[in-house]
Amino acid sequence: MSDISKALNLLEKLVGFPTASHRSNRALVAFMSDYLTELGVEHHVFPDETGEKEGLIAHIGPQVEGAVILSGHTDVVPTDGQSWQHDPWTLTLEDGRYYGRGTCDMKGFLALVLAAVPQMLAQPLVRPIQLAFSYDEEPGCLGTLPLIDALAQHYPRAESVIVGEPTQMKVVTGHKGGIGIKTTLRGLAAHSSNPGRGVSAIAHALPLIDWHQRQMEQEAARARPSGFDPAFTTLQVGTLHGGTALNTVPDVCVFESDIRYVPPQTADDWVAAYRAEAAKVEAAMQARHPEASVTLSDIDIAPALAPEPGNAAEELVRRLTGDNSDTLVAYQTEAGHFQGAGYATVVCGPGSITQAHQADEYITADELRRGADFLSKLIDSLR
Known part of the structure; x- marks a missing residue:
């Protein structure tokens, strides 16, 4: 020894x-x-x-x-x-x-x-x-x-x-690859007594958060033995922040998500797929408020x-x-x-x-x- x-x-x-x-x-x-x-x-x-x-x-x-x-x-x-x-x-x-x-x-x-x-x-x-x-x-x-x-x-x-x-x-x-993404949604604040006058950043964040869960369920459903545990690509949202008061339509929501993908899948493909989903949500927000936005930032990739x-x-x-x-x-x-x-x-x-x-x-x-x-x-x- x-x-x-x-x-x-x-x-x-x-x-x-x-x-x-x-x-x-x-x-x-x-x-x-x-x-x-x-x-x-x-x-x-x-x-x-x-x-x-x-x-x-x-x-x-x-x-x-x-x-x-x-x-x-x-x-x-x-x-x-x-x-x-x-x-x-x-x-x-x-x-x-x-x-x-x-x-x-x-x-x-x-x-x-x-x-x-x-x-x-x-x-x-x-x-x-x-x-x-x-x-x-x-x-x-x-x-x-x-x-x-x-x-x-x-x-x-x-x-x-x-x-x-x-x-x-x-x-x-x-080993699996890793992607970390920060998503920021900006809507329009309004009093909760008339929420239709605002654009809720939190409400529009929900389909993007759900996208991560749905993608993971799809990956699990079509998983084949890969040698990894779990055998499929996993996705999850780890942090979520938004809103200022219970009686105010939230104009900002920020969350961070994590994707652990199985090769030969690539980080570029996953980021592109998420960008496409974010663009759909942004379009829906801008239909009600042209200055609304969905921004992806702090994209960290470990191949x-x-x-x-x-x-x-x-x-x-x-x-x-x-x-x-x-x-x-x-x-x-x-x-x-x-x-x-x-x-x-x-x-x-x-x-x-x-x-x-x-x-x-x-x-x-x-x-x-x-x-x-x-x-x-x-x-x-x-x-």
Whole structure:
């Protein structure tokens, strides 16, 4: 079994940075940058448009094509509204579990990768290893495309990507795509004693909300075995806000919806279908009030990871883990973006997804050891 003491020391530091997605991650990235600098590792840090978030990439080994990318995100979900029994920003060991926000998703993987860097440097690597640590994965993989652009700008083209999200070290070869959409309806306010003088934004939102449910029912009715659970595309409305008073026809209604689609369906097709439905509702509203509107915004898309049997990343990781099961998942990762950029990509990392985003999130010592063993085998295979 691998010695994970160095990784635990690093994990303690990483958990101590409160990098919830609505906060800056710059202090954490600075820590990682200093760590890599001390080891003499070439790396680059790049900011987002606000300057409050940063990504980091690194290259270890010969300056040749064919690298294996180890990918992870530095942000975590907020702890607001959750009842924690442990301090979320302090690594706490209890009964073989290491508690703290991000221990599982996915600072545990980042700590293991950083701890393995000296081993990477000590080996005569024939194929290089690239590190790719992003920002703003949790709000919708917003930092992934800038990360991929930075890799293309600074380093030779890699071949394979291992996204280290928690899979209990199983090889995940496919996941659903995700679409988040904010819908804003603007009607015309009026007193409720004569509602015909107004245009209710809430009333006109109802058929759009119902559209999501009807589409999911249709998808379920024609579902075929897909390897996903559930096997079909799911749609739901997660938030709804509208109106100012019970005696006023509401002139504004805003809701957010979520679509988790099964490949080979595409995000473009789903967005186009919803736009068409929204246009019908807008036309009905404008027939009564020309300035009424239905606007779609904040459209966040996490592309699906479509299974590509036998790709280089899958063959490599299956060989190292011994896992030959067919594992598909319903959650999204950055893997779809990497696949879209032409990389052979799989998802494989320590920890259980059931712990992600939960109060008292944890990763077990055994999972960390398994992750460290995997990275050690990976490094040896690239000699």
